[in-house]
Amino acid sequence: MQRPDARGYFGVFGGKFVPEVLAEALAELERAVEGAFADGAFWREYQALLRDYVGRPSPITQASRLLGGERVARLLLKREDLNHTGAHKINNTVGQGLLAIRMGKRRLIAETGAGQHGVATATIGAKLGLPVDVYMGALDVERQSLNVYVMKLLGARVHPVTSGTQTLKDATNEAFRQWAGRVEDTFYVIGSVVGAHPYPYMVREFQKVIGSEARAQVLERYQRLPSDVIACVGGGSNAMGIFSGFIDDRDVKLWGVEAAGHGLQSDDTAATLGAGTVGILHGSRSYLLQTPEGQVRNTHSISAGLDYPGVGPEHAFLKDSGRAFYVSATDEEAVAAFHRCAEREGIVPALESAHALAFAERLASERGPDGLLLVCLSGRGDKDTRQIAALEGVELAGAAWR
Amino acid sequence: MAVTASRLGGIEQLESAFQKAHADGRGALIPYVCGGDPNLATCAAIVDALGAAGADAIEIGIPYGDPLADGPTIAAAAQRALECGTSVDDVVGLAAGARERGAPPLLLFTYLNPVVQYGVERFAAALAAAGAAGAIVPDLPYEESEALRRAFHRWGLALPLLVAPTTPFERAVAIAERSDGFVYLVSRLGVTSAAHGPDIAWIGERIARLRPRTARRIAVGFGISRPDEVRAVCRYADGAIVGSALVDSYAGTLGAQAVDRARAFLCSLRAATVREPES
Ligand SMILES: Cc1ncc(COP(=O)(O)O)c(C=O)c1O
Numbered sequence: 001m002q003r004p005d006a007r008g009y010f011g012v013f014g015g016k017f018v019p020e021v022l023a024e025a026l027a028e029l030e031r032a033v034e035g036a037f038a039d040g041a042f043w044r045e046y047q048a049l050l051r052d053y054v055g056r057p058s059p060i061t062q063a064s065r066l067l068g069g070e071r072v073a074r075l076l077l078k079r080e081d082l083n084h085t086g087a088h089k090i091n092n093t094v095g096q097g098l099l100a101i102r103m104g105k106r107r108l109i110a111e112t113g114a115g116q117h118g119v120a121t122a123t124i125g126a127k128l129g130l131p132v133d134v135y136m137g138a139l140d141v142e143r144q145s146l147n148v149y150v151m152k153l154l155g156a157r158v159h160p161v162t163s164g165t166q167t168l169k170d171a172t173n174e175a176f177r178q179w180a181g182r183v184e185d186t187f188y189v190i191g192s193v194v195g196a197h198p199y200p201y202m203v204r205e206f207q208k209v210i211g212s213e214a215r216a217q218v219l220e221r222y223q224r225l226p227s228d229v230i231a232c233v234g235g236g237s238n239a240m241g242i243f244s245g246f247i248d249d250r251d252v253k254l255w256g257v258e259a260a261g262h263g264l265q266s267d268d269t270a271a272t273l274g275a276g277t278v279g280i281l282h283g284s285r286s287y288l289l290q291t292p293e294g295q296v297r298n299t300h301s302i303s304a305g306l307d308y309p310g311v312g313p314e315h316a317f318l319k320d321s322g323r324a325f326y327v328s329a330t331d332e333e334a335v336a337a338f339h340r341c342a343e344r345e346g347i348v349p350a351l352e353s354a355h356a357l358a359f360a361e362r363l364a365s366e367r368g369p370d371g372l373l374l375v376c377l378s379g380r381g382d383k384d385t386r387q388i389a390a391l392e393g394v395e396l397a398g399a400a401w402r
Numbered sequence: 403m404a405v406t407a408s409r410l411g412g413i414e415q416l417e418s419a420f421q422k423a424h425a426d427g428r429g430a431l432i433p434y435v436c437g438g439d440p441n442l443a444t445c446a447a448i449v450d451a452l453g454a455a456g457a458d459a460i461e462i463g464i465p466y467g468d469p470l471a472d473g474p475t476i477a478a479a480a481q482r483a484l485e486c487g488t489s490v491d492d493v494v495g496l497a498a499g500a501r502e503r504g505a506p507p508l509l510l511f512t513y514l515n516p517v518v519q520y521g522v523e524r525f526a527a528a529l530a531a532a533g534a535a536g537a538i539v540p541d542l543p544y545e546e547s548e549a550l551r552r553a554f555h556r557w558g559l560a561l562p563l564l565v566a567p568t569t570p571f572e573r574a575v576a577i578a579e580r581s582d583g584f585v586y587l588v589s590r591l592g593v594t595s596a597a598h599g600p601d602i603a604w605i606g607e608r609i610a611r612l613r614p615r616t617a618r619r620i621a622v623g624f625g626i627s628r629p630d631e632v633r634a635v636c637r638y639a640d641g642a643i644v645g646s647a648l649v650d651s652y653a654g655t656l657g658a659q660a661v662d663r664a665r666a667f668l669c670s671l672r673a674a675t676v677r678e679p680e681s
Contacts, residue, residue, distance in 0.1 A: 007545060017514060017541050019471040020577075021566035021588060163477050164467055176470050181592035183568055280515045280541075281468065293489055294519030295467050 001247050002314075008197020008284075011320065013313035016196040018176070018283045025183040030198045032103045037205065042098065049094045050209065053127065054084045056091075057213045060221070060374070065344040066361070073364040073371025076226065077347070078214045078242060080378050087350065087379030088210060088238040089120035093189055095206030097124035100187035107182075108132045110189040111175040113140055113168030113234075114304035115147025116350075116379060117191030122156035130187075132156035135174040137167040140304060147383060165298055168308050172282050192235025193312035196283030200312050204240040211245020214374060227367060230255045231376035232356040233273070233326065234305050236312035238378035243324060253325065256315060257359045259301035259352075260328035268300035272311040273319050273326040281310040287319075302331035302387075303351035305379075329358035337361060338381065338388065350379035351387070411558020412535030415507035416583040419458045420619050420640050428675040429636025430458035432621060433668055434511060434645030436479035437462045437496055438488025440652075444660050445483075446496050448652070451665040453505040456672045460505065461538065461643065464493045464512035471540035473595030475646040479653065490520050491528075498532035507535035509560065509583070514542050517550070526553040536560030536583055544577045551580065562586045562621070565612075567604055574608070575615045584619035584640065585612070589626065596627040596647040602634045609638040629674035636675050644671060 008014045016026055036042040050056040059082065063075040080088040093110075100108060108130050112118030118134040125132035134151055138160040141148055148158050164170035172195075179188040193200040193207070211229075218226055229246050231239035233256040246252040258271035269275055272287045279288035281296060289297040289309040301307040318324035329337070334351055337358035342348045349357060353376070360375045367373065381388075389396050410418070423430040433452050438445055445462075452460055465483035469476060490512075497508045510529065517525050517539065529537060536559040542550060544563055554561045560583025565574045567590060578585045587608065589600030605622055612620065622635045623643030635642040651667035652660040 015546060016543055017546065018543065019540050019566070019593075020543065020564040021471075021568050021591060023543055023566070024568040024570060024573075163474065164481070169468065173468055173470055177473070177593045180471070181598075183591065280518060282470075283541075288515075290515070290519070292519065294516035295484065296515075 001244055004197055004201050010314045010317035013286050013316040014197055014200060014284050016283060017280050017285065018196045019180060021180045022176070022183065025179070026196055026198070028103070032099055033198050033202050036099055036102055042102065046095055046098055050091065054090050054094065055082065056209065058082050060214060060217045063345050066340060067364050071368060073227070073367040073369065073373050075360060075364055076218065076372065076374045077377040078210060078374060080210060080238065080376060081347065081349065081353070081380035085120050085123050086382065087116045087120070088207060088241060089117045089191060090123065091209055091241065092191065092203050092206040092237060093117070093120040093124040096187065096189045097128050097130065100130060101128060103187065105187035106130070106185045108187050108189050109175055109178055110134050110191060111168065111171040112136050112191065113171065113307060114383060115140070115144040115151065116305060116383065118151050118156070118158070119147055119154070121189045122151045122154035125156060126154050133178070134158045135161050135171045135178065137165070137171045138162045139166040140168065140171070144304065144383070146386070168304070169296060176282070192237040193240045193314060194235040194282055194284065194310055200284065200314055203237050204244060204314065207237050207241025208244040210238065210241035210376060211243060214242060215245040218372070218374060222372060224372065225249055225252050226372045226374040228253045228255060228363060228371065229374045230257060230356050230360045230363070232257050232306060232352045232378060233311060233315060234308050234352060235310065236315045238376050240312060240314055242376040247323065254318070254323065255359065255363070256324055256326045257356045258326060258328040259303055259306035259355055260330045261300040261302070263330060264328060270299040270301040270307050270309070271328040272309060273315060274328050284313045286313040286316040287311050302334060303355065305350070305352040306355065327359055329355040333358040335388070335391065347377070348381040348385070349377055350381050351384045353378045412507065412560045413558055413582050415535045416459060416560050417619070419507050420584070423458050423641070423675070427677050429639060429677065430621065430641030431456065431632070431668070431672060431675050432459045432461060432641050432643045433457050433648050434461040434463060434643060436465055436476060436483055436649060437493035438465055438483030438486055439479040439649070440482055440656050440660060441486050442488060442492055442496060444657055446499055447661045448664045449496065449500045449505055450503055451661050452668050453500070455665050455668045457506055457668060458641065459507040459509060459535065461509045461511045461645070462493060462497055464490055464510055464516055466513040466516060469513060471593050473593045473597070473646060475596065475649050475653070476594050479649050490516055494528050494532050497534045501533035509535050509562070510537040512537055512539055514539050522550055522553045526557050526559060529559055530557035534559070536562070538562050538586060540564060544580060547580060551582065554582070564588055567591055567601065571611060574612060578612060578616035578618050581618055584621045585616065586643070587620055587622045587639065589622050589624045592624070594624050594646050596625065596650055598625050599627070600625050600631055600635060605635060606638045629671055632671045632674040636677055642675065
């Protein structure tokens with residue numbers, strides 16, 4: 001599996017495009033990552049927390065009823081929804097939290113969109129005794145009021161960001177700005193394989209556990225490797241995590257599923273690799289949804305966790321090198337897959353993960369019975385039930401407990 | 403005079419502005435405006451007024467929707483300019499017009515992505531054609547600056563690089579070496595904003611250590627908003643850059659009122675650039 005080069009590039013993607021005030025903080029982080037990754041004791045502590053606190057390893061479940069018919073492939077779900085806090089995000093925050101302690105940092109800051117990464121950061125902050133400040137677009141604060149409250153219960157402070165589009169992209173801008181103001185004592189916990197080097201590499205290494213567990217589990221149970229590995233791609237962390245386990249298995253096809261929103265050709269999309277061009281955002285060169293003038297475009301996805309105009313640089317590299325394929329699912333397809341998974345498998349998936357499921361269903365009939373599809377079920381859908389209800393015009397009696 | 407000045411390369415334009423200020427016993431005063439804020443015509447009139455009121459050089463921002471190095475004031479100004487539809491070419495055109503009317507050296511302040519999408523070579527050529535002195539790119543790290551620097555060199559354009567309080571000293575020396583026009587010393591931690599003033603003690607100490615190691619001019623920016631801060635900075639530096647406080651001074655106004663406020667604000671700082679003789 002590839003490491004970025006000395007300047008932080010995967011091929012031509014990556015780098016460290018940040019204001020000078022942050023350059024030394026990134027250099028310090030690079031040194032700390034280098035030291036920690038070479039230290040068995042660090043990994044033992046990380047693994048112990050994943051086992052005893054997060055509840056790993058997460059199982060794989062064969063989805064036997066989701067795909068009707070005999071002539072289709074088998075479908076396996078890697079159950080990141082069963083992790084503590086309900087998504088893969090915590091694998092990463094455990095790692096970065098331990099690194100923050102190792103570096104002697106005294107507080108954590110994080111950006112969040114849907115609130116999943118904010119909750120995962122608030123959780124590890126509480127566990128490790130580090131105060132947490134979360135930056136969240138004002139629109140998202142309103143849309144995800146439940147997660148905002150959960151973060152507060154966990155002792156974190158949530159700061160609504162009112163600039164720009166008031167969503168994840170602006171929350172990330174603000175987290176970078178806040179970091180620039182307090183670099184010395186603050187650790188910025190980024191929630192995906194995005195940002196300036198070493199973040200994309202570091203976050204991938206913390207999410208790699210998804211892929212290495214899944215590979216061993218599939219081999220043990222089926223005595224073979226999957227034909228295809230499928231994951232949704234927002235920034236791309238759950239996808240890089242599960243891809244990592246199989247990247248050297250050249251016969252295993254890797255599929256990243258982006259959020260097409262209302263469609264790839266529409267203005268309302270978040271499919272960065274599908275509809276974007278190469279540009280620079282949040283410290284790295286990658287694909288980007290932007291105007292010809294280089295202004296970042298507004299994005300749309302029904303799933304807040306995928307509603308981001310950028311994508312991790314390693315995905316850009318995997319796309320251009322042809323090692324992974326990037327496809328997309330629309331809002332409508334994701335919602336349909338959400339319902340089918342709930343009704344036929346007894347699993348309410350996150351809307352993000354439902355994008356991966358929607359594509360997997362398509363691929364399964366193409367592959368036929370020899371196919372063995374592994375899907376990263378990146379999170380559970382409790383957070384999305386309110387939104388789904390609203391879509392269906394169902395009025396939840398929420399006021400009493402809200 | 404203006405015609406000859408515009409034929410000078412950007413690096414030379416800036417150097418002669420610093421020399422002129424120095425000969426007058428002053429530090430150079432370098433105001434920042436966001437191009438197209440509150441609209442293109444008013445912004446052009448503001449640039450003219452700042453030049454007439456004694457700005458030694460002027461930074462004109464190319465508005466960007468995701469300005470990582472800017473606080474709320476400049477981010478909001480960029481938003482206003484973008485809502486008017488201000489493009490890169492609009493700002494370059496604004497600079498060209500101002501230079502024709504006799505503006506002091508003009509530096510475009512821009513994030514990297516708009517430059518990359520415009521095309522680095524094309525951007526350099528457009529700046530030179532406009533008579534601009536160069537550009538400041540706050541998210542262009544020193545390690546990545548070579549391509550832009552080479553393109554700018556062909557046109558004699560300046561590319562001042564930034565040094566921050568967190569920059570290790572030897573790195574600061576290396577950055578200064580590559581910094582054309584002047585070294586942009588960031589006055590404190592954080593992003594642009596008038597809410598937090600410059601760290602004068604650090605500025606004095608850092609400039610004293612840098613002087614023996616670099617022949618470059620040093621200008622200080624971020625957070626400078628009051629005459630006493632300009633005075634303190636000019637004691638050590640070749641110039642003081644004032645952004646957010648100026649932009650704040652005319653935020654929410656249009657036309658002649660905005661121009662008057664910008665002029666008055668600049669005038670309030672101009673006298674403070676004069677260096678008192680050592681006692
Ligand atoms: C459940 C879930 N899956 C996926 C994502 C998308 O992030 P990434 O692409 O980094 O895995 C999110 C982000 O909030 C999420 O909550």
